[in-house]
Amino acid sequence: MDKSLIVGLLQNVAILLAFTLIYDIVWESEKKFRSRANKVYAGLIIGAVGVLLMNTPWTLSPGLVFDTRTVLLVNAGLFFGPFATIIAAIVIGIYRFFMGGSGVWMGIATIITSASVGILWKMYRPSWRKRNYMVDLVIVSFLAHFCMFLSIFLVKGEAVRANTFQTMTLPILVIYPLFAILVGRLLINRMNNHKVKEELEVSEARYDSFVNRNSDMMFMKDENGKYIVVNDMFCKMAGKTREQLIGLTDLQVYDKSHSNRYIVTDNEVITTGDIVIFEELFNGKITETTKFPINLGKNKLGVGAIIRDVTVKHKKRELQEVLLYLSRLSLVDQELKIFIEKIHFHMKKVIKADNFYIALYDKEKDKYKFPYYVDEYDTVDDIENYSLHNSLTDFVRMTGKGMLINSQTEKEIAEQFPLESVGEYSPVWLGAPLMDSSLKEVIGVAAVQDYHDEEAYTEEDLMLFEIFANTIGIFIERITMLNRLKEAKESAEQGNRLKTAFLANMSHEIRTPLNGIIGFSEMLSEDIENREHREYAQIINTSAHRLLSTINDIMDIAKIESGQVSVIKENFDVLLTLRETYYFFKKQNLKVDLKLALPKNKSIDVLSDKIKIQQIITNLLNNAIKFTPEGFIEIGCIDEGETVQLYVKDTGIGISEEDKERIFERFAQVESNGRRVYGGTGLGLSIVKEYVGLLGGEMWLESEVGKGSQFSFRLKKSAN
Numbered sequence: 236m237d238k239s240l241i242v243g244l245l246q247n248v249a250i251l252l253a254f255t256l257i258y259d260i261v262w263e264s265e266k267k268f269r270s271r272a273n274k275v276y277a278g279l280i281i282g283a284v285g286v287l288l289m290n291t292p293w294t295l296s297p298g299l300v301f302d303t304r305t306v307l308l309v310n311a312g313l314f315f316g317p318f319a320t321i322i323a324a325i326v327i328g329i330y331r332f333f334m335g336g337s338g339v340w341m342g343i344a345t346i347i348t349s350a351s352v353g354i355l356w357k358m359y360r361p362s363w364r365k366r367n368y369m370v371d372l373v374i375v376s377f378l379a380h381f382c383m384f385l386s387i388f389l390v391k392g393e394a395v396r397a398n399t400f401q402t403m404t405l406p407i408l409v410i411y412p413l414f415a416i417l418v419g420r421l422l423i424n425r426m427n428n429h430k431v432k433e434e435l436e437v438s439e440a441r442y443d444s445f446v447n448r449n450s451d452m453m454f455m456k457d458e459n460g461k462y463i464v465v466n467d468m469f470c471k472m473a474g475k476t477r478e479q480l481i482g483l484t485d486l487q488v489y490d491k492s493h494s495n496r497y498i499v500t501d502n503e504v505i506t507t508g509d510i511v512i513f514e515e516l517f518n519g520k521i522t523e524t525t526k527f528p529i530n531l532g533k534n535k536l537g538v539g540a541i542i543r544d545v546t547v548k549h550k551k552r553e554l555q556e557v558l559l560y561l562s563r564l565s566l567v568d569q570e571l572k573i574f575i576e577k578i579h580f581h582m583k584k585v586i587k588a589d590n591f592y593i594a595l596y597d598k599e600k601d602k603y604k605f606p607y608y609v610d611e612y613d614t615v616d617d618i619e620n621y622s623l624h625n626s627l628t629d630f631v632r633m634t635g636k637g638m639l640i641n642s643q644t645e646k647e648i649a650e651q652f653p654l655e656s657v658g659e660y661s662p663v664w665l666g667a668p669l670m671d672s673s674l675k676e677v678i679g680v681a682a683v684q685d686y687h688d689e690e691a692y693t694e695e696d697l698m699l700f701e702i703f704a705n706t707i708g709i710f711i712e713r714i715t716m717l718n719r720l721k722e723a724k725e726s727a728e729q730g731n732r733l734k735t736a737f738l739a740n741m742s743h744e745i746r747t748p749l750n751g752i753i754g755f756s757e758m759l760s761e762d763i764e765n766r767e768h769r770e771y772a773q774i775i776n777t778s779a780h781r782l783l784s785t786i787n788d789i790m791d792i793a794k795i796e797s798g799q800v801s802v803i804k805e806n807f808d809v810l811l812t813l814r815e816t817y818y819f820f821k822k823q824n825l826k827v828d829l830k831l832a833l834p835k836n837k838s839i840d841v842l843s844d845k846i847k848i849q850q851i852i853t854n855l856l857n858n859a860i861k862f863t864p865e866g867f868i869e870i871g872c873i874d875e876g877e878t879v880q881l882y883v884k885d886t887g888i889g890i891s892e893e894d895k896e897r898i899f900e901r902f903a904q905v906e907s908n909g910r911r912v913y914g915g916t917g918l919g920l921s922i923v924k925e926y927v928g929l930l931g932g933e934m935w936l937e938s939e940v941g942k943g944s945q946f947s948f949r950l951k952k953s954a955n
Contacts, residue, residue: 271318278322281311285327289334305349306415309379312353313363313372314422324350337391338399344389348382368423369416376415380407452542458535460484460501469542472518493517501538504528508536520546550585554699557581561706574710575607582703587691588683590661593669593707594621594628595679603628603679611686612659625655627664628680635677637667637701641689662689667701669708681707802929807845808838809879810872816852817870820860827863827886832871839872839879842953847926848881854923855883855946863887866943875949882947890938898936899924920946 331342363371455464485494529537592608602620661684669679681704685691866886873880938944
């Protein structure tokens with residue numbers, strides 16, 4: 236091998252090494268390289284490199300030149316894909332054709348074969364880089380240059396061909412493949428470097444997203460107490476940019492009292508290596524700071540911290556304590572004013588309520604009385620009646636909805652309702668209706684207001700204030716009902732009304748603590764971690780619901796007996812009502828399958844009492860669930876033209892012929908071997924029968940012992 240050949244090889248190697256930089260220039264990421272324009276761009280650059288290689292060749296004989304374009308093209312096929320490689324091969328092939336000479340066809344053949352080997356290898360072994368890639372590089376490099384060796388037969392002239400075989404066999408079969416392997420290895424290294432770089436960028440982006448988009452404040456300090464990492468929330472709290480905070484100490488960020496406490500806790504973390512947690516009041520908020528040691532390397536420890544705003548958590552805890560107190564307070568017999576004073580005292584713990592009043596509405600006089608009124612500026616006479624027409628108080632009473640009123644919402648209301656100002660103007664006002672226990676009638680309005688801060692209240696405060704208003708409304712109704720009961724007892728003129736009033740009062744007396752039991756047992760079920768204790772809380776909740784259902788049944792029968800049940804007719808879609816009832820029960824953990832069978836009608840409009848129909852279906856479903864240990868329960872509807880038939884079918888224990896006669900009687904239940912094995916009052920089906928009659932419908936039963944039952948009733952669609 237002469238000196239010129241070695242010099243030419245070295246020049247070509249230098250160009251090939253420069254070729255690997257194309258990966259950095261063109262192929263920044265595989266996703267970006269998928270675009271057609273980038274592939275064309277890469278193909279043209281590779282073609283230009285091939286032309287450059289052919290301009291630094293070594294000449295074996297006139298018209299017969301050698302270079303490393305095969306090394307270039309086989310790697311182009313492996314790494315850049317067919318599109319870019321074909322463009323490069325075309326550019327290089329055209330240039331070689333115009334160079335001419337005795338080796339022109341050999342040159343074109345080597346261009347085609349080396350490019351094809353690289354392309355085909357990538358096509359049929361697309362995952363070759365993910366495995367033992369060196370084996371693939373060796374095989375494909377030697378295969379491409381073996382094809383180049385065979386193309387020597389295309390050289391014109393036997394003497395020239397023989398000289399070529401003698402001179403180029405070793406370089407083609409040994410040196411060229413080694414160069415191809417070297418270039419492939421360099422490209423793979425560059426590819427891996429890019430992937431590591433991309434993964435690092437993704438990792439940094441995730442870290443930045445986690446730290447800076449976190450609602451908690453985070454920071455890290457070095458061993459000298461200087462900030463080295465801070466997130467956006469911490470910068471916001473400190474009132475400085477990240478660049479300003481980095482390198483500062485606590486003494487340069489906080490006042491002396493705060494900085495001293497932080498320095499002490501930092502020293503505790505570094506000295507003990509333990510996690511330190513403490514709470515404090517900072518800028519009007521309660522924060523929980525968790526500090527922990529961080530290894531900075533070289534035997535140095537720093538401090539990391541997460542500062543969390545726990546104001547809402549503390550407010551929730553305080554709210555739970557206040558609600559617990561309210562539930563107890565409502566059970567104590569006391570004067571209304573004393574009761575409201577206690578309510579007001581505890582309300583101020585969770586709501587800004589320096590200015591608070593209760594306005595009770597007298598329907599007959601259309602006026603209000605103020606049994607309780609505390610205000611910075613205004614005063615009222617608690618005996619006098621006031622006409623509050625077109626006031627915010629009257630507006631809440633008429634709408635029956637709690638409202639947060641500021642200057643903006645007041646303008647919006649004034650556009651539809653002729654508001655009139657009463658008393659001293661306040662920029663923000665919070666009002667909630669006082670409802671009776673049935674939540675159907677507004678008996679008054681509770682309100683708080685602030686004269687100094689328009690942002691004193693939020694929608695969350697409104698929801699909380701409505702809880703206080705409900706407690707006050709129930710207590711007021713309780714006192715009213717007790718007074719009515721005393722009057723009815725003293726007069727003793729109408730026994731039926733006395734019984735109903737007594738039952739209503741007793742149901743209220745029972746419902747009030749029951750609602751407390753249900754609410755707090757549900758809260759306990761969510762908060763208790765001990766499984767056995769959670770089951771106890773769930774048993775309490777289930778039993779309370781069952782007792783409440785019994786009370787409701789008794790009250791419904793009492794109202795039916797005294798003729799106090801009224802039918803309120805309205806047009807509604809009975810199919811929609813059935814779907815709502817079905818999905819309500821479907822959410823429960825039933826032991827049987829619940830089905831819904833409806834006609835294909837989009838809707839079936841019925842003029843009737845929607846609430847009573849819902850109660851009929853609910854009672855029938857509860858009855859079916861109780862007596863169906865396995866199988867299914869089906870809610871159904873049949874369109875009969877002018878009438879509609881509704882039914883509840885089950886695969887339960889069934890009802891015997893003798894029991895069918897008395898199943899709709901009050902307090903009647905199906906027995907099993909002379910023993911009561913199913914709970915309940917025995918009033919559910921009696922109430923159903925009465926309600927169907929009140930709605931002008933008819934009801935019937937189909938049942939067979941051991942196979943199930945179907946309760947059906949038919950209603951007219953219209954009032955005609």
